[in-house]
Amino acid sequence: MKRAREKFQALLKRNGLKLTKQRIALLDAVYATHRHFSAEDLHRDLQKLGHSVSVATVYRSLNLLVEGGLVQGLDVGKGRVLYEHTLGHEHHDHMVCLDCGKITEFQSPEIEELQDVAARAHRFVTVSHSLKLFGYCSHCAKKHPIAEERPAPNTRSGA
Amino acid sequence: MKRAREKFQALLKRNGLKLTKQRIALLDAVYATHRHFSAEDLHRDLQKLGHSVSVATVYRSLNLLVEGGLVQGLDVGKGRVLYEHTLGHEHHDHMVCLDCGKITEFQSPEIEELQDVAARAHRFVTVSHSLKLFGYCSHCAKKHPIAEERPAPNTRSGA
């Protein structure tokens, strides 16, 4: 994506950082996929592509991209963080399947609005938010009868 | 809290586990505080109380309590997990101050309902959910003019 490159270069310039071949390869790889990937996934993908960027650089660049708003981290628990690029994607929240790990995205402007209401009520200035539902995707739920029988889960939370 | 003890004993019995002095001390400590604490905090508190329960046991017991639903984990990112006891506390979500770390709890039945709607729409069986707002608490926002000036943040997300 061209706009990603431009934004990236602006980000680098703005912070007096340099455009290296590693950073280019990494940005391209990040914007080439439309899945949620871990730092390790990205590192592996880069190697496959012949750009062996070190793990350290993968982490450093990923952090840079997150700070610059070009990439977003999704903490799926147990210290696992998945990333996704942001440009070209509307804001959304996630459902995480506890069985197969599948990530389903969903949107709810109403929820966003209610979050703002809650924040205002507490004079809290929101910078970002994270809403995740953990459970079983439509496919895996079939394998978990207990899960399917479960009553309304809205009083339980892992928040 | 007496009910916590009872529930705990039932949990142990149900799973063929034993009631040890470490577990008793830990449960009491967990239910004695009304703050959000880390495993390390708990370990330290127990030592102060004269019950030196090992770190390994703190983790093992905490996991047991979480599985048993007596305690809830709150993943605040960067691999940090804070815990809170559940009995005697209504369900709620959290606002995490990026400056002072203060945790503010809030409730929104409307959001819960909308989450269920979204889950149903995707035939997703929710087991738990996590909604966190990251930003600045009313106190710290004053020290962060940039944060205060920020426009409606509902299009950004760390989800």
Added chain:
DNA sequence: TTTCATGCAAAACATTTGCAAGTCT
């Protein structure tokens, strides 16, 4: 050339685990 970036390996963290010794039932 000056500054920043990279790769490597070591370090840092938080949490988990194997195992022998100790406790609860």
Added chain:
DNA sequence: AGACTTGCAAATGTTTTGCATGAAA
């Protein structure tokens, strides 16, 4: 006695860091 727990230390998995070398501006 028998099964489960504990503490210790080693292991784990992930991410960060110090430092010398190499690349960009």
